[in-house]
Amino acid sequence: MIVDFRSDTVTRPSDAMKAAMVAAPLGDDVLGDEPTVQALERRCAELAGKEACLFMPSGSMANLVGISVNTRGGDEVLMHEGAHPINYEAAGPARFAGVQIRPLPGEHGILDVDTVSAAIRPEDDHFAPATLLCIEDTANRGGGSVYPIERLDALTELAHSRGLKTHMDGARIFNAVGASGHSLQRRLRDFDTASFCFSKALGAPVGSVLVGSADAMKLGRRVRKSLGGGMRQSGMLAAACLYALDHNIDRLAVDHANAAALVAGLQAMGLDSRTPPTNMVYVEVPDGPAWQDALEEAGVRCFAVGPTALRLVVHLAIDRAGVDHAIRAFQALQ
Ligand SMILES: Cc1ncc(COP(=O)(O)O)c(C=O)c1O
Numbered sequence: 049m050i051v052d053f054r055s056d057t058v059t060r061p062s063d064a065m066k067a068a069m070v071a072a073p074l075g076d077d078v079l080g081d082e083p084t085v086q087a088l089e090r091r092c093a094e095l096a097g098k099e100a101c102l103f104m105p106s107g108s109m110a111n112l113v114g115i116s117v118n119t120r121g122g123d124e125v126l127m128h129e130g131a132h133p134i135n136y137e138a139a140g141p142a143r144f145a146g147v148q149i150r151p152l153p154g155e156h157g158i159l160d161v162d163t164v165s166a167a168i169r170p171e172d173d174h175f176a177p178a179t180l181l182c183i184e185d186t187a188n189r190g191g192g193s194v195y196p197i198e199r200l201d202a203l204t205e206l207a208h209s210r211g212l213k214t215h216m217d218g219a220r221i222f223n224a225v226g227a228s229g230h231s232l233q234r235r236l237r238d239f240d241t242a243s244f245c246f247s248k249a250l251g252a253p254v255g256s257v258l259v260g261s262a263d264a265m266k267l268g269r270r271v272r273k274s275l276g277g278g279m280r281q282s283g284m285l286a287a288a289c290l291y292a293l294d295h296n297i298d299r300l301a302v303d304h305a306n307a308a309a310l311v312a313g314l315q316a317m318g319l320d321s322r323t324p325p326t327n328m329v330y331v332e333v334p335d336g337p338a339w340q341d342a343l344e345e346a347g348v349r350c351f352a353v354g355p356t357a358l359r360l361v362v363h364l365a366i367d368r369a370g371v372d373h374a375i376r377a378f379q380a381l382q
Contacts, residue, residue: 051370053350053360056220056249056303056327060365065251065291072287076280077103078273084283088290092257095293096242097233100265102258102272103286107219108137109277110243110256112144113268115180117260118213118240121146124176126167130157130189131182132217144275148176157190159183161202168210181207184217185224185235189353192307192328194224197235204238216242219256220249223326226300240264249300249327250292251364254285296364303327306371307362313375317382329360339381346377 052058061069075081089101104110111133115125125141127134129151133141141147152163169175183203187193204214216239218224225232236242241260246252258268272278279285307324314321314331321331333339336352343350343358350360360374 049370049373050347050349051366051373053329053348053362053366053374055351056361056363057247058365059251059363061251061253061288064295065288068291069284069287072283074281074283077282078278078280082281082283082286084290085279085286088286089257091290091293092244093259095232096236096259098236098242098259099262100260102265102268103279103282103289104243104256104258104272105254105277105279107132107217107243107245107248107256108140109272109275110245110258111137111182111215111217112140112275113271113277114215114241114243114258114260115141115147115182116145116271117264117267118180118215119145119147120179122148122176123179124148124150125180125182126150126152126164126178126212127182128152128154128157128159128184128187128190130187131184132188132219133182135189147180150178156193157184157187158193158195158199159203160199161206164203165206165210168212178212180213180215182215182217183239184219186220186227186326186328188219188328191322191330192220192223192324192326194227194325197228197230200235201238208238213240214238215240218242218244220245220326222297223249223300223304226297227304227326246289246292249303249363250289250296252285252288252292255289257289299364300327303362303364303366306366306368309368310360310362310371310374313371314378317379319378327362329362331358331360332356333358342381343374343377346380348374348377
């Protein structure tokens with residue numbers, strides 16, 4: 049038995065999802081007549097409470113286009129030091145949007161208002177003007193943490209009052225929606241743009257979206273094209289995302305329960321692991337890389353994320369039996 053906890057991106061499309069992809073009506077999205085992409089974009093805009101939406105091949109491109117439409121070259125973008133664009137997007141914002149990222153601290157990946165407020169510097173020729181605040185919810189490197197809604201409100205209010213736009217990296221926003229009980233619309237209410245992904249946790253093979261105002265998405269369409277992200281019969285991919293919206297959102301609660309069960313098992317054997325707010329489990333071990341290899345031998349795939357830390361992500365291809373298998377494998381290493 050091999051259970052793959054490396055990421056919630058490893059899931060394969062189900063037969064039913066593949067059938068929906070094959071059955072999708074198709075057109076040419078660059079020429080503006082892709083009916084399935086347009087259906088997905090309409091649905092996501094409505095769900096998010098925004099005017100418009102753009103289908104993207106990846107979360108990284110959705111973030112990059114989001115950053116591009118909210119800034120100009122030479123601007124400064126504020127985000128948590130553990131945020132995805134600064135750690136894992138190959139310097140895309142610097143290379144293609146020409147912005148400088150200012151990394152900020154915050155417990156469990158969550159920014160606080162005083163830190164952000166202090167980071168917005170006064171107007172001065174020496175300083176790159178901060179024009180965008182990015183928030184990641186759930187916060188991946190924060191352990192799948194969920195922003196309290198009051199914090200989202202306070203941060204977006206602060207940003208707007210100081211002249212900054214706001215972008216939400218909502219790669220796993222539906223996990224935050226499920227864990228918090230607030231709707232997607234409510235969580236995104238005060239964000240100028242937001243990205244979210246269907247290829248993480250929701251089981252689609254490819255696909256993210258960017259939502260925002262009609263003007264921002266008009267510009268975003270141009271930026272996406274310049275990055276090589278204009279796609280043709282992409283309705284086949286959008287159909288998988290529509291399927292995910294219909295079938296794989298409510299079940300995220302199962303992943304959260306399985307992640308909690310995994311942590312309970314790890315804590316019961318004396319390992320240091322924080323009870324996960326969503327589907328990400330981080331655990332302290334004596335030697336991260338050595339434990340990663342030993343667990344792999346035992347059929348449990350995960351990543352060492354530091355000298356003494358492992359990350360295990362629970363998703364729709366992992367059931368309770370998979371969790372129990374992992375707990376037994378950890379026990380054998382004790
Ligand atoms: C929080 C977050 N944002 C953005 C991304 C980028 O998504 P993609 O891998 O589709 O480019 C990821 C990927 O795991 C992520 O975890």
